[in-house]
Amino acid sequence: MLADIGDRVERLRNSQALSSPVHDERVAARIGTVLGIAFLVCFLTGVLSHLHQHPVSWLPLGPRPSWAYRVNQGVHVVTGLACVPLLLAKLFAVYPNLLAWPPVRGLVHGLERASVGVLVAAALFQVSTGVMNIYQWYPWGFGFPGVHWAMAWVAIGALLVHVAVQLPAVRRGLSRSSDEGREHTDKDAAARTRRGFLLGTGLTVAAVTIATAGQTVTPLRPLSVLAPRRTDVGPQGLPVNRSAAQANVIQSAVDPAWVLELVGPGGTTLLNRAALLAMPQHSAVLTIACVEGWSASAPWSGVRVADLVALAGGSAAASVAVTSLQERGTYRSSELPAAYVQDPDTLLALRLKGEDLHLEHGFPARIMAPNRPGVLQTKWVARMEVRDA
Numbered sequence: 001m002l003a004d005i006g007d008r009v010e011r012l013r014n015s016q017a018l019s020s021p022v023h024d025e026r027v028a029a030r031i032g033t034v035l036g037i038a039f040l041v042c043f044l045t046g047v048l049s050h051l052h053q054h055p056v057s058w059l060p061l062g063p064r065p066s067w068a069y070r071v072n073q074g075v076h077v078v079t080g081l082a083c084v085p086l087l088l089a090k091l092f093a094v095y096p097n098l099l100a101w102p103p104v105r106g107l108v109h110g111l112e113r114a115s116v117g118v119l120v121a122a123a124l125f126q127v128s129t130g131v132m133n134i135y136q137w138y139p140w141g142f143g144f145p146g147v148h149w150a151m152a153w154v155a156i157g158a159l160l161v162h163v164a165v166q167l168p169a170v171r172r173g174l175s176r177s178s179d180e181g182r183e184h185t186d187k188d189a190a191a192r193t194r195r196g197f198l199l200g201t202g203l204t205v206a207a208v209t210i211a212t213a214g215q216t217v218t219p220l221r222p223l224s225v226l227a228p229r230r231t232d233v234g235p236q237g238l239p240v241n242r243s244a245a246q247a248n249v250i251q252s253a254v255d256p257a258w259v260l261e262l263v264g265p266g267g268t269t270l271l272n273r274a275a276l277l278a279m280p281q282h283s284a285v286l287t288i289a290c291v292e293g294w295s296a297s298a299p300w301s302g303v304r305v306a307d308l309v310a311l312a313g314g315s316a317a318a319s320v321a322v323t324s325l326q327e328r329g330t331y332r333s334s335e336l337p338a339a340y341v342q343d344p345d346t347l348l349a350l351r352l353k354g355e356d357l358h359l360e361h362g363f364p365a366r367i368m369a370p371n372r373p374g375v376l377q378t379k380w381v382a383r384m385e386v387r388d389a
């Protein structure tokens with residue numbers, strides 16, 4: 001019975017339908033190397049993004065350089081999207097190997113096969129949920145960031161095992177030119193097919209990159225046919241991520257009785273918009289750099305957070321906990337570590353491009369700081385609590 005299945009699988013594997021010069025160690029090694037590098041860069045930028053959002057004492061990420069998070073996140077999304085065609089091409093190059101019979105030859109081989117299964121599943125999960133997140137389509141019932149973070153470790157672990165096991169094959173594959181053919185008769189045709197497949201994969205990666213990178217690289221904007229966001233479209237010429245209606249703040253944000261509740265060692269101060277506008281105003285070109293890859297810079301102005309901290313009686317070592325009028329949702333609150341608080345460009349922004357802040361961009365007041373993930377640029381601020389170290 002088993003032998004029978006084995007025979008059939010073997011016949012299928014060797015059949016004309018499955019045979020292609022593309023199912024070749026050289027093709028797999030080349031695509032695999034590029035995929036491995038893209039995956040690793042995507043992983044590392046993902047870890048950095050996570051540490052920006054969940055600060056740790058051993059890696060103090062600060063407000064400078066101001067462009068770092070935007071570049072990090074652009075690279076994360078670009079390399080993640082590049083992994084989609086690379087992963088599909090790699091799977092196509094090697095899939096007859098997945099049909100090898102018997103499927104498991106002993107313990108080590110079994111573990112190696114299992115790690116490939118985990119790798120393929122985790123990589124497909126990461127790229128597909130990542131793409132769905134960029135397009136803000138959430139058909140699942142779990143919180144995206146937590147699961148994406150956990151699965152990244154599963155994927156990178158399986159990748160390291162896979163690379164270690166396959167290193168000899170990768171070396172062999174890379175050292176042989178993809179032109180030399182094994183079969184004499186159709187050697188040239190096979191080499192041409194392999195070259196064409198590699199070229200096609202490369203062009204697909206380039207096309208995906210060009211068609212999406214314009215959401216942050218302005219000169220590429222006209223070519224960004226696949227990018228979900230145009231960074232110059234929206235109220236005051238900026239995109240909106242979470243709208244006032246989605247956050248359920250349409251009424252509370254325009255209530256004339258709105259005051260900022262500023263809590264600190266010196267007690268609680270209530271400041272309305274007029275009082276905030278009467279304080280020294282500071283302007284800076286600041287960037288919204290969304291985790292989803294798009295970013296947009298504009299001139300913002302408002303009160304320096306450091307000035308508010310001083311007013312509340314906080315020291316230079318104080319951090320600030322920010323809470324929004326928004327009553328529910330992960331991004332209704334954020335924390336400004338001391339390094340951000342002390343940066344002269346960290347603002348409680350009241351105006352954008354010389355106009356009052358649009359409701360969609362966080363009216364009456366929002367946090368804007370350099371080198372900060374978009375998710376932490378809290379809109380519709382209600383309360384700031386100064387916490388001295």
Ligand SMILES: Nc1nc2c(c(=O)[nH]1)N[C@H]1C(S)=C(S)[C@@H](COP(=O)(O)O)O[C@H]1N2
Nearest residue numbers: 239240241242290324331361374375377379
């Ligand atoms: N209160 C609140 N602030 C928020 C969010 C939110 O969901 N609630 N979303 C954040 C995210 S994910 C981004 S990218 C920026 C987008 O700012 P914008 O809509 O002004 O472009 O706002 C941030 N501020």
Ligand SMILES: [Mo]
Nearest residue numbers: 290291374375
């Ligand atoms: Mo965002």
